[in-house]
Every structure is written in structure tokens, then in C-alpha cells.
Amino acid sequence: MEIPSNIPPTNPAKPLTRVISSILVHQGKFLILKRSILVGSFQGYWSCISGYREENEQPLETALREILEETQKTRASLTLLKSAGPFYSEIPAVIFESHWFLFDSEDKDISLDWEHDEFKWIKPAEIGKFKTVPWLENMIKILN
Numbered sequence: 001m002e003i004p005s006n007i008p009p010t011n012p013a014k015p016l017t018r019v020i021s022s023i024l025v026h027q028g029k030f031l032i033l034k035r036s037i038l039v040g041s042f043q044g045y046w047s048c049i050s051g052y053r054e055e056n057e058q059p060l061e062t063a064l065r066e067i068l069e070e071t072q073k074t075r076a077s078l079t080l081l082k083s084a085g086p087f088y089s090e091i092p093a094v095i096f097e098s099h100w101f102l103f104d105s106e107d108k109d110i111s112l113d114w115e116h117d118e119f120k121w122i123k124p125a126e127i128g129k130f131k132t133v134p135w136l137e138n139m140i141k142i143l144n
Helices: 059-071 123-129 136-142
Strands: 015-024 027-037 049-051 077-092 094-105 116-122
Touching: 015 059, 015 136, 027 123, 049 059, 059 077, 059 094, 059 136, 094 136, 116 123, 123 136
Parallel strands: 015 094
Antiparallel strands: 015 027, 015 049, 027 116, 077 094
């Protein structure tokens, strides 16, 4: 998948959906999570932490909220290393505005919620061994 554009699409007829994606890293290994059958898309694929931005919520606030919801990691256990975006990608029904974040995690302790079935800490070079969501490999390249 190509890297999404940082130029907003000019189709005002499509709704804009604001999302964030975050990767946690610990001692050079990245956290990937396997999406459960209960999520709306990409069931069974490996991904990162992601979610929709709430009204009046800043991207970093969304990232920290989603990390807490999906892994039980608190803000105190994380250090923001890098952010990127917004990026824009378009599908037939919607335009996505994405912000990406990379956080250092002080430990590897994870408690999953219903959105994921399992997790792994992997080296960036190992990502090709997994069936991942289309944007994950490029996201790792941009943030790493």
C-alpha cells in the first residue's frame, strides 16, 4: 500500500472520519495486536492501536485514550517519541484523516480488551511474517 497523502482530498460530498493509530515500542520491539472477530473490519489481521477521534478531542488525547482502552497502559508508563500526520486516504464512502503516533512503553505488560485476541512484541524487520492491516508496514517505516 502506498503512503497516504498529506494533502486533504477535495471531495466535499464525502464525510470525513478522523482516526488515530499508535504503535508502542519497548527495547526495540514493536507491539502488534491481532484484531478480534468482534471488530468491524480486518478481523484476524495484525494491527496497532487505533480508534476514532471524539468530537472536540485532540489527536494525542485520542491516542492516549485508545491505548488505555485497548492495552490498559497509562499515560505515566508512556513517552511520546514521534508523531506524523494528518494523512488522508479515500475509499468509496468516506475520507479518512489519520494521525500516527509512536510511544515508548516502560514495560511489556499488556491487558487486552475485546478488540484484540492476542499480541506480540516484534522487531520491525519481522512485520512481513504477519498478515497485517494494509497501512501498518508503511506506518512503521515512517515512525521508526
